[in-house]
Amino acid sequence: xxxxxxxxxxxxxxxxxxxxxxxxxxxxxxxxxxxxxxxxxxxxxxxxxxxxxxxxxxxxxxxxxxxxxxxxxxxxxxxxxxxxxxxxxxxxxxxxxxxxxxxxxxxxxxxxxxxxxxxxxxxxxxxxxxxxxxxxxxxxxxxxxxxxxxxxxxxxxxxxxxxxxxxxxxxxxxxxxxxxxxxxxxxxxxxxxxxxxxxxxxxxxxxxxxxxxxxxxxxxxxxxxxxxxxxxxxxxxxxxxxxxxxxxxxxxxxxxxxxxxxxxxxxxxxxxxxxxxxxxxxxxxxxxxxxxxxxxxxxxxxxxxxxxxxxxxxxxxxxxxxxxxxxxxxxxxxxxxxxxxxxxxxxxxxxxxxxxxxxxxxxxxxxxxxxxxxxxxxxxxxxxxxx
Amino acid sequence: xxxxxxxxxxxxxxxxxxxxxxxxxxxxxxxxxxxxxxxxxxxxxxxxxxxxxxxxxxxxxxxxxxxxxxxxxxxxxxxxxxxxxxxxxxxxxxxxxxxxxxxxxxxxxxxxxxxxxxxxxxxxxxxxxxxxxxxxxxxxxxxxxxxxxxxxxxxxxxxxxxxxxxxxxxxxxxxxxxxxxxxxxxxxxxxxxxxxxxxxxxxxxxxxxxxxxxxxxxxxxxxxxxxxxxxxxxxxxxxxxxxxxxxxxxxxxxx
Numbered sequence: 001x002x003x004x005x006x007x008x009x010x011x012x013x014x015x016x017x018x019x020x021x022x023x024x025x026x027x028x029x030x031x032x033x034x035x036x037x038x039x040x041x042x043x044x045x046x047x048x049x050x051x052x053x054x055x056x057x058x059x060x061x062x063x064x065x066x067x068x069x070x071x072x073x074x075x076x077x078x079x080x081x082x083x084x085x086x087x088x089x090x091x092x093x094x095x096x097x098x099x100x101x102x103x104x105x106x107x108x109x110x111x112x113x114x115x116x117x118x119x120x121x122x123x124x125x126x127x128x129x130x131x132x133x134x135x136x137x138x139x140x141x142x143x144x145x146x147x148x149x150x151x152x153x154x155x156x157x158x159x160x161x162x163x164x165x166x167x168x169x170x171x172x173x174x175x176x177x178x179x180x181x182x183x184x185x186x187x188x189x190x191x192x193x194x195x196x197x198x199x200x201x202x203x204x205x206x207x208x209x210x211x212x213x214x215x216x217x218x219x220x221x222x223x224x225x226x227x228x229x230x231x232x233x234x235x236x237x238x239x240x241x242x243x244x245x246x247x248x249x250x251x252x253x254x255x256x257x258x259x260x261x262x263x264x265x266x267x268x269x270x271x272x273x274x275x276x277x278x279x280x281x282x283x284x285x286x287x288x289x290x291x292x293x294x295x296x297x298x299x300x301x302x303x304x305x306x307x308x309x310x311x312x313x314x315x316x317x318x319x320x321x322x323x324x325x326x327x328x329x330x331x332x333x334x335x336x337x338x339x340x341x342x343x344x345x346x347x348x349x350x351x352x353x354x355x356x357x358x359x360x361x362x363x364x365x366x367x368x369x370x371x372x373x374x375x376x377x378x379x380x381x382x383x384x385x386x387x
Numbered sequence: 388x389x390x391x392x393x394x395x396x397x398x399x400x401x402x403x404x405x406x407x408x409x410x411x412x413x414x415x416x417x418x419x420x421x422x423x424x425x426x427x428x429x430x431x432x433x434x435x436x437x438x439x440x441x442x443x444x445x446x447x448x449x450x451x452x453x454x455x456x457x458x459x460x461x462x463x464x465x466x467x468x469x470x471x472x473x474x475x476x477x478x479x480x481x482x483x484x485x486x487x488x489x490x491x492x493x494x495x496x497x498x499x500x501x502x503x504x505x506x507x508x509x510x511x512x513x514x515x516x517x518x519x520x521x522x523x524x525x526x527x528x529x530x531x532x533x534x535x536x537x538x539x540x541x542x543x544x545x546x547x548x549x550x551x552x553x554x555x556x557x558x559x560x561x562x563x564x565x566x567x568x569x570x571x572x573x574x575x576x577x578x579x580x581x582x583x584x585x586x587x588x589x590x591x592x593x594x595x596x597x598x599x600x601x602x603x604x605x606x607x608x609x610x611x612x613x614x615x616x617x618x619x620x621x622x623x624x625x626x627x628x629x630x631x632x633x634x635x636x637x638x639x640x641x642x
Contacts, residue, residue: 303474305467
């Protein structure tokens with residue numbers, strides 16, 4: 001291609017298209033990775049049971065028939081259940097001295113940190129005795145500690161949650177922020193204290209978290225939970241469950257599916273620009289074939305067969321589109337690195353690069369075929385006469 | 388004499404449709420050309436000489452009649468088969484040289500060999516350029532060469548495949564007269580070395596350099612003239628081709 005500017009402008013369509021595809025796929029992939037990371041860091045082999053009113057299905061926590069401590073105790077008796085924790089949550093202000101932060105307050109059993117794989121950095125987790133005695137103790141996340149106490153040691157100090165005072169007995173090891181959910185900025189209280197002193201409710205739980213001894217038992221435990229809860233809630237045949245059991249593997253699968261669909265959607269939108277790039281290539285190849293009619297005539301006169309001419313122009317259009325694709329991959333990787341969508345960053349994988357380059361080559365051949373065929377079909381006598 | 392018969396055209400007819408008019412470009416033409424001949428085809432424009440050249444060069448097909456080239460009937464061939472014949476048996480030389488502009492002289496000469504998938508293309512192309520006296524211009528592009536040099540490159544490209552015939556269409560038409568004489572000189576040397584050369588021209592000076600002249604008018608051969616050899620070409624500069632300077636008879640049989 002003699003006209004460099006023209007070649008570059010033609011390539012630009014491919015560059016933009018491929019860059020967009022790479023960036024979008026990377027973003028979708030990044031989102032998926034975020035969700036998966038978040039879900040997997042919630043702990044291994046966990047099941048979470050939410051109250052769920054079948055009449056207002058989408059509102060997970062607006063339950064008519066609440067989950068109760070009794071439900072949690074029943075679940076503990078199911079074989080293969082390792083740990084169970086009733087959980088109540090609230091979003092409350094927390095104060096110490098002049099410092100102030102608003103964070104997630106979790107009322108739970110001591111087993112909660114085992115289920116969700118939290119570690120205590122300093123101090124210790126509160127105990128079953130604290131739960132029994134409704135002790136006013138708290139274990140706080142490292143981010144919360146940092147915000148309230150700065151560099152001071154929080155252990156033994158008294159914080160105010162809403163209007164109730166709690167003594168800090170432990171600080172957690174940081175887990176890292178996962179998007180909108182920050183496990184490092186939270187306050188854990190004995191569920192009994194949280195329910196009576198802070199939230200003013202005695203029975204309704206926000207959810208019940210449990211851990212199963214082995215991944216293979218997830219499904220059987222899930223089925224057993226459903227059975228005992230239906231019994232507890234006096235549901236008869238034909239009634240819908242008034243709870244919703246989320247098995248971690250199912251959540252992972254769902255996250256995977258959502259991430260995949262997200263990538264596919266963004267990728268196809270970007271793919272449209274590739275189509276436009278392909279049409280640009282076809283356009284310029286048609287112009288090139290016309291401009292080089294005489295050359296084609298000469299080549300045919302000295303013995304070029306149809307397939308020789310066809311191959312020559314196909315290779316040319318493929319080079320343009322592959323080169324555009326390569327530059328686009330570069331631009332896409334840069335874009336994926338810099339463009340941040342909320343907490344997601346793009347994550348480029350070799351398979352995406354391979355896909356983008358294959359598509360580029362295919363576009364070169366597909367959109368180059370018609371112009372190349374026109375070139376190959378030229379009559380040598382007329383082509384030689386072309387001025 | 389029959390083993391010397393290289394090309395035989397029998398009862399060749401070709402029509403064109405231009406708008407509503409049916410034009411009879413060639414009307415029952417018969418022609419035999421022998422190996423080693425140097426032949427001129429002349430005639431006014433519209434006489435059918437371009438059509439005849441296109442058919443002789445296997446660029447065009449015939450409507451009726453037959454065309455045998457080196458023993459094979461090529462009048463029934465089409466498309467890629469004709470392309471193969473053009474590649475192996477015919478070398479074209481055009482009035483406006485028709486070199487590919489961005490390729491060097493060597494690459495231009497190589498091109499027919501590449502289409503034939505010859506592995507020794509470079510060496511053969513170099514030898515052909517040496518034959519036409521351009522051994523020192525192999526890496527020049529056409530726009531760095533003079534008109535005469537470009538036509539020499541074109542002649543090298545025509546003869547590099549060792550074709551049955553070299554077909555030249557007004558080869559001196561775009562050249563100064565003295566450069567044109569050099570080119571005719573080159574054709575003479577190639578002819579003396581064994582090449583069969585057909586020159587289509589309306590220049591009588593060029594036609595007189597050829598052993599035989601076929602005159603066309605309205606699609607028919609109206610006259611045939613035998614010319615005496617004009618001069619012996621100079622052989623000082625190049626030793627010409629490997630075939631040496633076997634002295635082929637310039638005149639030949641007429642059908």
